[in-house]
Amino acid sequence: MLRRYQISLELLLRNKNDPFLDRIVTCDEKWILYDNRKRSSQWLDRDEPPKQFPKKKLHEKKTMLTVWWNSAGILHYEFLKTGETIDADNYCRQLDKMHENLARASPAVVNRKGPILLHDNARPHVSQKTSQKLSDLGYEILPHPPYSPDLSPTDYHFFKHLDNLVKGRVFKNQTDAENAFREFIASKTPDFYRKGIHDLVKRWQKCVDSNGAYFAQLSFV
Secondary structure, eight states: OHHHHHHHHHHHHHHHHSOOGGGEEEEEEEEEESBOOOOOOOOOOTTOOOOOOOOOTTTTOEEEEEEEEETTEEEEEEEOOTTOOOOHHHHHHHHHHHHHHHHHHOHHHHHTTOOEEEOOOOHHHHSHHHHHHHHHHTOEEOOOOTTOGGGOHIIIIIHHHHHHHHTTOBOSSHHHHHHHHHHHHHTOOHHHHHHHHHTHHHHHHHHHHTTTOOOSOOOOO
């Protein structure tokens, strides 16, 4: 928790002296289940055997989504193909695509102070190849404490709202899942993305105020 406190305090002070939130690019991966129906319990009379239901063929099926975004909107996203994994090569390829989109959408961010990447310390993110790629592209890596989804905008904001969309839905295949994701991003205004990134300040402050404690929800008077 000390590391969480130290990093949050450092970033709070830095942003106060030289605001940098709109330079942040953030990303993460998420499994999208094909079957998002909640499993319900059975009410049984005493000595009544459990009812047998046919196994849902979709129950174990899922697809991996990777999304890159900033305070202005989506920069890049991909659904992995069957058998594909997120490794350093895949991550660097996506980095290149995202960077091209960022350079077109926000040339001032790329050409002046430079973009800042906020991601976790998953192995593909911290590999030597990825580190070299980020250096070549001119990215600063924002300090981020390990195991801190409550300080990651993609976790506490983007994926939280995406979960609300897919809750209870069933996708027949990956195309269905991809269409649902496109429906999700089409429904979001620029304020959605700005709020997700700018809420970092409140979360850093709460982390400092609680001496680095973890938290799930924020409440303010």
